Amino acid sequence: MNKVGKIIFLLVLVFGITVLSYSYEDYYQKIYTVKVSKNDIFKAINATEKQQKNYQKYLMSIRKSRRSRKRINTV
Numbered sequence: 001m002n003k004v005g006k007i008i009f010l011l012v013l014v015f016g017i018t019v020l021s022y023s024y025e026d027y028y029q030k031i032y033t034v035k036v037s038k039n040d041i042f043k044a045i046n047a048t049e050k051q052q053k054n055y056q057k058y059l060m061s062i063r064k065s066r067r068s069r070k071r072i073n074t075v
Helices: 002-027 036-046 048-073
Strands: none
Touching: 036 048
């Protein structure tokens, strides 16, 4: 009986570990970063020259705000 108890305990332990590992993997989803050039985006949406310039200005303002935040955080 003692041998059977050990086997059951090990089976329950292994089963519990596998369930925890699957739930851990599901909880933390994988995130991928894809880099796409601005020209590819403009071609895909058929952006006009004016739209492209406005988008460029918008991106520059975002970059400036990020740089200023980094400077504040490092000081």
